[in-house]
Amino acid sequence: MEVPILLDFEKKKLGSLHAKLKILYAKREKREKDYQTIKKLETKLQSKAAVIYKKLSCWQRTQVARHSSRPYTSDYIQHIFKDFIEIHGDRLYKDDRSILAGLAVFNGRSVVVVGHQKGRNTQENIEFNFGMPNPEGYRKALRLFKLADKFSMPIITFIDTPGAYPGIGAEKRGQASAIATNLQQMFSIKVPIIAIVIGEGGSGGALALSVADHIHMLENSVYSVISPESCASILWRDASYKKEAAEALKNDAKTAFRFGIVDSIIEEVPGGAHRDSMLTAKHVGEAIEKSLKTLSRKSVATLLAERIEKFAKVGEFL
Amino acid sequence: MQNNIDSPDGQNNNDYESWLDRPKYTNVKTLEDRTETRIPQGTWVKCENCLSQLSIEQLEKNSYVCLKCDEHLTISTDKWISLLSDKNSFKELFSQIKTSDPLEFKTAGNSYKDKISLLQKKLQVDEAVKVGRATLNDIPILLSVMEFSFIGGSMGSVVGERIFLAMKMAADKKIPFISVARSGGARMHEGILSLMQMAKTSAGTSMLSKAGSPFISIITQPTMGGVTASFASLGDIIIAEPRTQIGFAGPRVIQEAVKQKLPKNFQSAESLLENGFLDMIVSRNNLKQTLSQIINILKN
Ligand SMILES: [Zn+2]
Numbered sequence: 001m002e003v004p005i006l007l008d009f010e011k012k013k014l015g016s017l018h019a020k021l022k023i024l025y026a027k028r029e030k031r032e033k034d035y036q037t038i039k040k041l042e043t044k045l046q047s048k049a050a051v052i053y054k055k056l057s058c059w060q061r062t063q064v065a066r067h068s069s070r071p072y073t074s075d076y077i078q079h080i081f082k083d084f085i086e087i088h089g090d091r092l093y094k095d096d097r098s099i100l101a102g103l104a105v106f107n108g109r110s111v112v113v114v115g116h117q118k119g120r121n122t123q124e125n126i127e128f129n130f131g132m133p134n135p136e137g138y139r140k141a142l143r144l145f146k147l148a149d150k151f152s153m154p155i156i157t158f159i160d161t162p163g164a165y166p167g168i169g170a171e172k173r174g175q176a177s178a179i180a181t182n183l184q185q186m187f188s189i190k191v192p193i194i195a196i197v198i199g200e201g202g203s204g205g206a207l208a209l210s211v212a213d214h215i216h217m218l219e220n221s222v223y224s225v226i227s228p229e230s231c232a233s234i235l236w237r238d239a240s241y242k243k244e245a246a247e248a249l250k251n252d253a254k255t256a257f258r259f260g261i262v263d264s265i266i267e268e269v270p271g272g273a274h275r276d277s278m279l280t281a282k283h284v285g286e287a288i289e290k291s292l293k294t295l296s297r298k299s300v301a302t303l304l305a306e307r308i309e310k311f312a313k314v315g316e317f318l
Numbered sequence: 319m320q321n322n323i324d325s326p327d328g329q330n331n332n333d334y335e336s337w338l339d340r341p342k343y344t345n346v347k348t349l350e351d352r353t354e355t356r357i358p359q360g361t362w363v364k365c366e367n368c369l370s371q372l373s374i375e376q377l378e379k380n381s382y383v384c385l386k387c388d389e390h391l392t393i394s395t396d397k398w399i400s401l402l403s404d405k406n407s408f409k410e411l412f413s414q415i416k417t418s419d420p421l422e423f424k425t426a427g428n429s430y431k432d433k434i435s436l437l438q439k440k441l442q443v444d445e446a447v448k449v450g451r452a453t454l455n456d457i458p459i460l461l462s463v464m465e466f467s468f469i470g471g472s473m474g475s476v477v478g479e480r481i482f483l484a485m486k487m488a489a490d491k492k493i494p495f496i497s498v499a500r501s502g503g504a505r506m507h508e509g510i511l512s513l514m515q516m517a518k519t520s521a522g523t524s525m526l527s528k529a530g531s532p533f534i535s536i537i538t539q540p541t542m543g544g545v546t547a548s549f550a551s552l553g554d555i556i557i558a559e560p561r562t563q564i565g566f567a568g569p570r571v572i573q574e575a576v577k578q579k580l581p582k583n584f585q586s587a588e589s590l591l592e593n594g595f596l597d598m599i600v601s602r603n604n605l606k607q608t609l610s611q612i613i614n615i616l617k618n
Contacts, residue, residue, distance in 0.1 A: 164547075166567030166575045171585060174595050176546035176566040183520035184527075184552050203504075203513060204547045204566070211517050225504045225513040225544070235425045235506065249509045250421050256510050259420070308521045312482060314514040315475035316420035 004069035004274045009060050013052055017045045049271030056220065059246035061253075062228055064220040065199045069274040071281065073100050073115030073158040076198065079281035080288070081106050081113060087144060089136075093173065096137030098129040098161070099209075101144045106156065107289055112148035114141045114209060115158030118199070131200075132165035135178035138208050142182050149189045154292055157209040159197040162227065164205030179208040186211035187308055192295035194288055196266070197221045197253075198273075213307050214291040215261065217253035218280070219268040223261075224251035261314055263291075365389055381602040390539065390559045390602050395448050398463045398498050402606055403452035408461065410450040411487070412480045417445055420475070423507040430507040433469070443468050446501070447477045449484035454496070455610040457617075460488035463498040464545075470502035473545055477505075478515025481549065485522030489529035494613050498536045499550040503543020516548035523552040532616045534609060537564050537587070537596075555597050555612055557605070558587035564596075 003022050006014055024030070024038050056064065064070070077084050081104035089095040100117040103110065118124075118131035141157075148155045164175055186193065195212035201223030217223060226234075228246035233239040235248075256262040266283050273280040295303065362371040367389035377383075381401060382391040393401070399408050423430040438444050446468040452461045462481050464471045481497070488495035504512040526533045535553025537546075540563040547566055550556075558564060565585035573580060583589045590596045600608050 164566065166572045168572060168576055168578070168580065168584070171565050171567065171572065172589075172593055174593070176564075177551045177595050179547040179566070180516075180520060180549070180551040183517050183548055184524050187521050187524040204516060204544055207513055207516055208547075211520075223510055223513075225509055226506050231506050241426075244426075248421065248423050248425065249506070251509065255421075259511055261510060261514055308525070311514060311517045311521050314511065314518060315479045316418050316508070316511055317475045317479060318416040318418045 002069075004067065007060070007063050007067065009056075009063075010049070010052060013048050014045055017041055017048065021045065046269075046271055046275070049275065053220075053268075053271055057243070057247060058222070058250060058252050059228060059243040061220045062200075062222050062246050062251065064272045064274075065222045067272065067274045068120060070199055071273055071277040072120075073113075073117050073160060073198070075277050076115070076158055076196075076281050076284055077102075077104065077113060079278060080285035081111070084113070087147075088140075090139035090143060092136070092139055094134070094136040096129075096134050096140055097127055098131050098133045098165070099137035099141055101140055103153075106154075106292075107285075109292070110151070110153045112144050112153050112155045113158070114144050114155065115198075116161040116206075116209070118160060129165060131161045132163060133161065133205060133208075134165050134167065134170045135173045135175050138164075138178040138182050141209055142185055145182075145186065145189050145193075148191050152191055154192040154194065154295070155189065155212075156288055157193070157195045157212065159195055159201050159206045159210055159221075159223075160199035161202045161205045162200055163202035164208070179204050182208040183211055187304065190300045190304065192292065192298075192303065193307070194291045194295070196284055196287065197223050197262075198284070202227060211307070211311070213295050213303060213310070214263045215256075216264050216266050216284075216287045216291070217256060217262045218266050218273055218284070219253055220272055221253060222251040223253070223256050224249050259314060259316065366391060381605075383602050388560065388601070390561075392466070392539070394467075395443065395463045395465045399448070399450075399452070399461065401602070402496065402498070402609065403454055403459075403461060404456065408450050408452040410448060412449055412483050413444065415476050415479050415483075417474065417476050419507075420511055421507070421509050423509070433507075437468055441465075441467055445476045445480070446471045446473070446505075447480050449480045451487075454494075454606065454613070457494065457610060457613055458491070459494045459496050459613075460484045460491075461496050461498075464500050466500045466502075466540075469505060469507075471500050471545070472502050472505035472512070473515050473519075473548075474505035474508040474512045475515065478512075478518045481519050482522045485519070485526055485533075485549075488531045488533075489522075489525040492529050492531055494532040494534065494617070495526055496534050496536065496609065497549065497553070498538060499541045499545055500538045501541055501543070501545035501550075503545055503547075513544065516544045519549035520552060523549055527554075532613055534612060536605070538562055540564070542566070542568060551595070554616070556595070557598050557600050557608070558590070558596050559602060560587060560599050562587040564590050 084104040086102040101114040116131045117128045119128045193212040195210040195215045197217040228242040229239045232241035232245035253265045269276040365384040368387035370386040382393045419431040449462040533553045534555045537558040
């Protein structure tokens with residue numbers, strides 16, 4: 001058993017319960033009484049967390065979305081797909097590990113799964129480049145989308161990235177072009193595409209996997225044109241105004257839903273997805289199943305026309 | 319590292335605000351405005367690059383390209399329109415679509431709404447793009463020109479909608495769509511709505527492709543972030559002006575992320591051409607002729 005680290009806004013209310021649980025979990029030989037205490041404390045923590053999580057600010061949600069114990073693409077693949085076979089490389093230059101892609105079976109149906117992959121420790125973070133793809137990642141994704149198209153397999157994408165990697169090589173090898181190409185090509189893929197924002201929807205780097213027929217967002221995930229830190233350092237000239245920037249950007253799921261960008265908000269367990277990965281994955285699986293049912297009934301022509309229409313109607317003006 | 323790419327340390331690919339800090343852009347009036355409103359005929363203008371004194375008449379004849387150093391001086395949207403379209407052929411479209419403030423976006427003491435109305439008054443430009451119908455050497459086209467002086471040419475809902483509708487019209491009429499890009503990227507003040515305009519304008523390019531309408535993308539100084547990472551990079555033919563800065567992330571963001579000096583000519587049109595991401599670099603003086611040549615061959 002492990003207890004996820006507390007975020008700053010949780011410490012005051014959950015701190016002591018958290019500390020007690022940590023000790024009990026670590027205890028080598030637990031007695032019947034210890035299990036009972038653990039159960040009791042866990043219930044108490046969950047209900048206290050539920051109160052805190054009922055009303056989170058946009059900045060707090062950003063913190064939850066970035067929590068190091070939050071379920072990642074690989075966790076969802078493990079929990080809700082069968083027979084996953086990872087596919088590597090863009091056939092042009094490299095295999096970008098910050099995008100995890102492969103074939104799998106979902107509720108008996110063959111599908112293609114593509115998602116940003118983050119790491120949980122230093123070694124993994126280097127391996128997955130903090131979930132920040134280079135152009136090769138987007139090209140690998142597009143290769144898989146075309147494979148899905150060829151074999152009539154629906155596509156499921158998981159969105160969880162701080163953004164596309166801002167590197168010298170990334171620019172030289174056409175980061176902008178790779179993202180743009182995905183945005184354009186995804187409008188021609190003749191199979192249902194379902195995207196789930198599971199953590200950070202960081203700008204163009206997130207969008208390049210999200211041109212989907214249905215987009216779902218986890219309750220505490222965020223999706224934005226720019227990170228609160230970056231926005232603050234540009235508009236406030238000081239990155240420490242990240243809280244204010246997050247509120248101004250309104251990077252939460254509710255806002256994306258209000259503007260018709262997101263089709264549904266997937267409820268997380270009280271206290272955030274990281275407190276119960278299994279249950280969160282179950283909810284995600286249900287949302288995918290529901291979307292697949294609706295989308296599979298549509299003709300290719302309808303599917304493609306509605307995908308364009310979905311994005312064509314996004315925008316607010318006088 | 320939890321910063322957004324479009325972010326690390328904050329100066330991201332959206333850092334058009336910092337572009338505006340450059341001396342070149344602090345005077346939001348374009349050269350042409352100065353020419354028409356303030357400087358009487360026959361006076362001289364200083365080149366932004368080599369600082370040579372150039373006469374307005376000479377510049378006018380040379381498409382506002384410096385005769386000494388070939389610097390392509392910043393010109394207004396209307397100047398671009400008259401440069402590329404036949405005389406009096408341009409009819410603006412979709413100008414009834416006006417900017418709103420969907421997020422009620424405020425920074426310390428400043429609201430987006432106020433910023434918009436202030437700029438509209440000051441620049442006599444209503445948004446960061448103007449689109450319309452025109453002819454180019456008698457070929458009917460749809461034309462879109464971005465305006466950098468309006469919040470760094472950033473793309474929000476209005477820019478996305480106008481470009482998308484113009485692309486749709488070009489696709490419906492099966493005529494060429496020509497875009498002049500210059501932009502710092504997606505507009506922060508409209509949050510996720512701005513991000514989605516990248517997908518929306520890319521959807522437009524997909525419609526152009528299906529209709530067989532040629533799309534020629536002209537990239538001018540500077541084009542970064544969400545505009546480079548969407549429609550501007552999706553032309554059937556992509557042309558840049560000499561020495562244009564073209565990229566995804568801003569140079570300072572990259573420097574911060576990689577902790578090393580950036581190579582010479584990094585993100586320049588010349589290096590993009592070398593790396594295979596541009597079809598050609600064309601001097602402004604030859605641009606209209608090149609465009610009509612390309613369209614005539616494509617549509618033959
Ligand atoms: Zn000069």
